[in-house]
Structure formats: structure tokens, C-alpha cells
Amino acid sequence: MKTLCAAVLAFESIVLLLVIPVAIQTHAVSPAVGIGGGIFLVVAAIYLSAAQRRHRWALTGGWVIQVIMILLGFLVPIMFFLGAIFAIVWFYAIRVGRQGDAIKAAREAQEKNNPNPNVA
Secondary structure (H helix, E strand, O other), X not given: OXXXXXXXXXXXXXXXXXXXXXXXXXXXXXXXHHHHHHHHHHHHHHHHHHHOOOXXXXXXXXXXXXXXXXXXXXXXXXXHHHHXXXXXXXXXXXXXXHHHHHXXXXXXXXXXXXXXXXXX
């Protein structure tokens, strides 16, 4: 799960970086607010991406990024759509990741009980 969630946040950081000039050029966002807020969100997404492997709170932080991505739609309307798509992908990454983690744990438990399956 952690790897999938980290990948989603990494791709989101790219989208957040690309939305900065769009917000500044096409909407009434001052360059200071657009660049400052945009860089903050990019760094937050990258940090949360890296923190996925070590901290449980990073998952909650990822949900916060999803909400912010959707709310950016008030500044750049296409972000309503992109934010919703990334929120769906985020949910899917968590769901599939947890299933993968359960399969991995079951496999490790089986290997622990039977360390050499070739020997009867």
C-alpha cells in the first residue's frame, strides 16, 4: 500500500507544479500567492510521498492533499476533475495496497511455518 500511495502523491506533485502557472496566468491569482502556495503544496506532496513508508499519519496527510486538490478547482476549474480523479486513484491505491499487504503477510507467515517447501 505504501508504495502505491507514494507513487500517487509523486504524480500529484507534478500536477500541482504544473497548475501554478495556469493559476497565475488564467485566473486572478497573484504570482506571490500562486508560486508560494504552489511550491508549498508540491513540497508537502513530495514529503508525504517519502513519509508513506515510515509514518502512519502520512496516509491522513495524503487525504488532506486530495481535498486540497479538489478545492483548487475554485481557482482552476479543471482541478475539480483532476482532483476527483486523483482522489479515486488514491482510494484505489489504499484499497488494493491493503489487499496486497494482506497477501504478502499470509505468504510470509506460510514461509515462516514451512521455510523450505521443496523438502518434505
